[in-house]
Amino acid sequence: xxxxxxxxxxxxxxxxxxxxxxxxxxxxxxxxxxxxxxxxxxxxxxxxxxxxxxxxxxxxxxxxxxxxxxxxxxxxxxxxxxxxxxxxxxxxxxxxxxxxxxxxxxxxxxxxxxxxxx
Amino acid sequence: xxxxxxxxxxxxxxxxxxxxxxxxxxxxxxxxxxxxxxxxxxxxxxxxxxxxxxxxxxxxxxxxxxxxxxxxxxxxxxxxxxxxxxxxxxxxxxxxxxxxxxxxxxxxxxxxxxxxxxxxxxxxxxxxxxxxxxxxxxxxxxxxxxxxxxxxxxxxxxxxxxxxxxxxxxxxxxxxxxxxxxxxxxxxxxxxxx
Numbered sequence: 001x002x003x004x005x006x007x008x009x010x011x012x013x014x015x016x017x018x019x020x021x022x023x024x025x026x027x028x029x030x031x032x033x034x035x036x037x038x039x040x041x042x043x044x045x046x047x048x049x050x051x052x053x054x055x056x057x058x059x060x061x062x063x064x065x066x067x068x069x070x071x072x073x074x075x076x077x078x079x080x081x082x083x084x085x086x087x088x089x090x091x092x093x094x095x096x097x098x099x100x101x102x103x104x105x106x107x108x109x110x111x112x113x114x115x116x117x118x
Numbered sequence: 119x120x121x122x123x124x125x126x127x128x129x130x131x132x133x134x135x136x137x138x139x140x141x142x143x144x145x146x147x148x149x150x151x152x153x154x155x156x157x158x159x160x161x162x163x164x165x166x167x168x169x170x171x172x173x174x175x176x177x178x179x180x181x182x183x184x185x186x187x188x189x190x191x192x193x194x195x196x197x198x199x200x201x202x203x204x205x206x207x208x209x210x211x212x213x214x215x216x217x218x219x220x221x222x223x224x225x226x227x228x229x230x231x232x233x234x235x236x237x238x239x240x241x242x243x244x245x246x247x248x249x250x251x252x253x254x255x256x257x258x259x260x261x262x263x264x265x266x267x268x269x270x271x272x273x274x275x276x277x278x279x280x281x282x283x284x285x286x287x288x289x290x291x292x293x294x295x296x297x298x299x300x301x302x303x304x305x306x307x308x309x310x311x312x
Contacts, residue, residue, distance in 0.1 A: 022188065026197060030204040031204075034211075
């Protein structure tokens with residue numbers, strides 16, 4: 001007869017406690033270090049990229065030929081995308097029109113407007 | 119034998135005789151995935167080298183001075199994964215900050231160093247076989263240099279294939295696997311030198 005019940009009376013509760021303590025402690029220390037690293041190594045990006053990325057569908061489908069919506073937004077802001085309809089899941093009223101409206105209000109640092117077509 | 123000679127011999131042993139990719143089959147995913155361009159293979163090799171050496175240096179004291187005295191040596195794998203994941207995250211931040219083109223070139227394979235079993239394998243085998251700090255450092259350095267050497271050679275050979283007129287069925291991954299097998303055979307010939 002096999003007893004499937006776990007016998008907790010012989011369990012090493014101190015070991016379990018140490019596991020939890022060391023695991024949580026190391027996680028906190030490493031997380032803090034990463035937070036500091038991330039703070040000092042922050043990459044300053046054009047803030048329009050984040051704004052345009054929010055207006056894209058956000059599926060990261062790649063059908064536009066870019067690696068993801070973030071890269072697509074980067075290319076749009078740089079003026080490398082001539083036609084917004086290369087973003088196939090995008091809708092005219094939901095995605096294309098807001099992006100064009102946004103970019104026609106927000107020029108780049110030199111005051112140039114990069115406005116793609118639909 | 120002086121400590122230095124032993125150190126160098128241990129590095130050579132882990133690098134050539136007991137190569138991590140070709141004789142232990144660790145880290146095959148990035149080996150096949152990134153090993154088609156010399157530039158990205160070199161940078162991948164450097165990133166993995168950095169992560170392996172740092173992981174060895176960090177994990178050995180954690181195991182010896184924290185896990186063993188607390189009597190929870192069985193908990194090592196979880197802790198190693200935690201440390202390695204944080205290291206890779208830090209490396210990704212550095213590369214993204216200082217070389218965006220490299221960041222884009224490495225793509226998905228950069229965060230995948232986390233799950234590159236070469237890293238976890240080295241750290242785990244170091245503590246499982248009870249090596250001291252210097253030996254495990256030598257093992258880590260040798261293993262990572264071996265990974266770097268092999269992925270670099272592999273990328274050089276694969277770049278040569280691009281202009282050749284080979285049968286369609288062999289193009290791409292099939293010829294890469296054949297190349298890897300021949301590389302493994304040639305490294306097998308180095309076994310037993312020391």
